Amino acid sequence: MRLKRKWIAVVMAAVLAIGTLAGCGGSPAEPSAPGGQETKAPSGSDETKASGDRELVIFTWDLMFPEELLKDFEEKTGIKIVYSKFDTDEAMLQKLSAAKGGDYDLVIADDYIIENAIAQGLVQKLDTSKLKNYGNINPVFQSQFFDPKNEYTIPHGAGIPLIVYDPEQVDFEIKGYNDLWNESLKGSVALTANSRVIIGMTLQAMGESMNTEDPAVIEKAGEKLKELAPNVRMIQDDNTQNALLNGEASVAYLYTSQVYAALNANPNLKVCVPEEGLGFGVMGAFIPSAAPNSAEAYEFLDYMLDAEVAEQMFEFLGYYCTNKAAEALIPEELRELLVAPEGRTMEMVENVNNEATETYNKVWTEFKAACN
């Protein structure tokens, strides 16, 4: 009897432990990349080891490069790539901060978190003379708020959230954000779960800046957002496009890579570039302040800036191409998805002060509760 009780207790403890672990994952819908798990690039790295043990530790999200390119780089240079993954920007900054800017040689992350990393002194200034392909970068994506003088970062793809819808289920043409509030879309809109992006979209629909720090204006956007609640089917950050593809939702406001994935799966879907304005974000590559192998990091950056390599990478990544020279090589059918639309009001989501952050967080919680 005692033995049986013990056995039950052990099983229960195990179940609890599993439940907790799953809960800590951070982004539940991304089971493939437990935070910070280090995996070697799948390649012939063992054979190249003979040539002097040169190593490069890349720290970024999962699936940022096609495997062929990593393999090709290893074969050409004899440098062994160690691919270390993170789930969220915040987890990256915590780890980099704990390592005091060491341990990693090259980091790719989002704009706003890079601003924080630079402020903490965790990023080293780039010597662009070491990058012979530096001129290939599209200047449109440079000189942004997080690195106004282009001292620290190389843009590594840009994202513009767009509205995608199924014309078979939506009986009018969606032209902009305000159409999401249309009464006929009851219970059929899927949204990404980034508070600043969704409240930012509402602010743009009201003709305000996405980065307003005025609590009254943010609260007003919150009121407008609550009116959207009856239309919301789900809010989720990972694989939001699935809701559109499996018929749960007929309209979705998606990140660029998700738009790309949705259209690849169902070419009949329609994309709307909102008329009220666009929000965009840039992913940037930087070398941490105490990177053990910065020479190898420069070599890798230069390799990735090569026009042909960049073209292959963006086709894999599904983000807007930040490499001017690579743009010309993108096949015709992918141009609309990989070359950013021009001539629109574009604004980046920037870090705001504490009071505004608190208001944004509160408005977001109110909105989610209203959706229930």
Added chain:
Amino acid sequence: MSRPASGAAAGKIGGAGRRSRGVWLTALPLYLFTIVFVAGPLVYMLVLSFQTKAEGWGVEQVFTWNNYLRILDPVYLDTFLQSLKLAVSTTLLVVLIGYPFGYFMAKLSQAWKRRMMMLIMIPFWTSSLIRLYGWMILLQAKGAVYQTVRFLGFDIDPLKVLYTYPAVLIGMVYALLPFMMLSVYSSAEKMDWSLVEAARDLGASPMKAFLSVTLKLTMPGLLSGVILTFVPSMGLFFIADILGGNKIVLVGSLIQDQLTRGADWPFAAALAVVLMIMTTLLIFLYQKVTHSTELEGLF
């Protein structure tokens, strides 16, 4: 005469001292582990909850009550209410399904008991996330359930179950049911069934015999099952996120929001502290009300 006596006494005391020191030494790693990995983080969280969020990123070492005062905002109080509501309704459903299951399982033959135990355990060899995705596939608008009903010849509209409250309840009950089944089973299994027979012989109706004998004797299992269900369900926010489409704001998901994009760790810590105090108080209250000092497999 007195000398040897006192000598023996001294020897005894010395022996006891050595023995207790030995016990203490063997237990030391356990204490150290608990202090470092359980008490340490709790103290850290408590301290963090009184600090101030820095502009941009990180925490400033400035004492403040503000994080706790902010919780009093109706928006945030409501998340506690939502968590409580979900936890209570989950627990009630789990009692309704899990109690009869555990009860009837205890009445099976030994061979069937083993088989049932296996059947309950097998799902746990798969990650809970994958099982949740299984539920998504079943409940989707044009998912497995819809397809099956269509296949059977009924013409129905695509389901609108996923991303609703019932979907979350299904997921919660599914995840926590085994705790109740197993603790009720363990109580019912060692029950002396001849007492029920005696009650029946003395003229009690089956209902009366159940209420006055079986229920009383399986109470420890039921009560510990309630705790094993209630406490985790206060924190299982990822089920609400995945099956509820993020629309039910629970304290757990609020804490996660503050730790990630919100970058407000002190507020997250304050929320976590309040959640823990609330859960502890509720359990304390529960034990007082039910007079349960000995719970099956707990304490």
